[in-house]
Amino acid sequence: MTPLEELVSHLSGSSRAVVISNRDVDLRPGAEDNRLIILKIGEGSLAAGGRGGGFGERKVTAVLCFELSRGEWAKRFEAQGEEASGFEVPYYVSRLPLVLADGAEAMGYGVVDPALVAEMSAKSGISSSA
Numbered sequence: 001m002t003p004l005e006e007l008v009s010h011l012s013g014s015s016r017a018v019v020i021s022n023r024d025v026d027l028r029p030g031a032e033d034n035r036l037i038i039l040k041i042g043e044g045s046l047a048a049g050g051r052g053g054g055f056g057e058r059k060v061t062a063v064l065c066f067e068l069s070r071g072e073w074a075k076r077f078e079a080q081g082e083e084a085s086g087f088e089v090p091y092y093v094s095r096l097p098l099v100l101a102d103g104a105e106a107m108g109y110g111v112v113d114p115a116l117v118a119e120m121s122a123k124s125g126i127s128s129s130a
Contacts, residue, residue, distance in 0.1 A: 004073040004101055007036070007066045011098055011108060016041040018089050019096060019110030022117050027101040031068060035076075037120045038064040039089055058089045065124060077124040087123070090116060 001009075008027065010017055019025060020037040040062035063084045065077035079087075096110035121127075 002073070003066055003075045006075065007038075007073060008101055010038050010040075010064065012100065012106060016043065017108065018093050019098070019108055020090070020116050020120065021110065021112050022114045024099075024112060025096065025108075025110070026099040027073075028099060028103055029071070029101075031099075033067075033069050035065065035067045035117050035121065037117055038062075038066070039087060040064075040084075041089065060084050060087045060089060063087050063120075063124070065121065065126060076126050077121075079124070087120065 004027065011019065011025075011027075018039040018041060020039070021034055022036075023032055023034045025036065026032070026034070039060050042059040042061045061084055062080045063077070064075065067074050067076050090111055090113070093109050093111055096108050096112070098106045098108050100106060
């Protein structure tokens, strides 16, 4: 599976995910360089418990980082379990439009926040770029 195919599967899959990105999420060929941090959220009985956007339980179970640079997607980081638990979902997450590689539009949850991407990248040990 290519990094782009894996990214699309995380964004369009049935599991709960929050996207934090430098720019609007556009996976089509020719899109501008971008870095996306994907926070996978734990499933459970509290998952719809009263927070905005339906994200009541905010336990991060996995963190992935994908980067588009010069037209090529690469997976830069992945953490699961205890290593991922050090990451937190920002309180200001809202609905976020996503443009998938085939041009289809989808709605997800996330935020465009370059400062937060830089902070989470540093926490992951990834140098700044995109």
